[in-house]
Amino acid sequence: MAYKAEWNGGRRIVANRWYPSSKTCSDCGAVKAKLPLRVRTYICDSCGLVLDRDVNAARNLAALAREATTAGSGPVAGRGADHKTRPGGPVAMKRQPGPAQADKTGTVPPQGGTYRSVARAH
Template sequence: MADRWYPSSKTCSGCGTVKTKLALSEREYHCQACGLVLNRDLNAARNLAALAAEFDTAGSGPVAGRGADHKTPPARLVAAKRQPGTASAGQTGTVPPQGGTTNRVLARAH
């Protein structure tokens, strides 16, 4: 990806000379150094294509793969289905498994 301020329109796609000023109303690029006359947008497209070609090295360089600039983080824990009553130790607010007993006294109604 080109930097926001990369001078793709101001740079000659023929010789690489960069103009200091280029009005938006100028729709044709005229290079004073080599004499190239070209549609402004086509000139910019050629410059961006050349920039991309510098980094297209089939899996190496600063934009390897899909533009990643860092390694993929190591795998994290994968969610797994838990069976009822198999809560982690020390976890509060859990219900005991079916058939389990609780430590409470049942009062008998008279």
């Protein structure tokens, strides 16, 4: 999705994994403590708004995107991150294209090694 947005001159905004888009009233902003998935109609206890649950969530996500584009980064985080990555962890390396070398194909020992260990067991 990211490259499609880039190709078309758009911007991809990812809401925090725990953002309560379904539990928040898109009219007054009140947040419900619980809203089971089986409840398909959102009814606000504060202002009385009655709306399809998914439409309510879509309105909240649209408002979040507007806020993010007008106020810088806004309260969005990348793909459900709830804490920062600790420094000093493993560094991602880009794989180079081309065929793999015979002795670097994975974690399974070479076939000869497997055969020898089976032959010794008998």
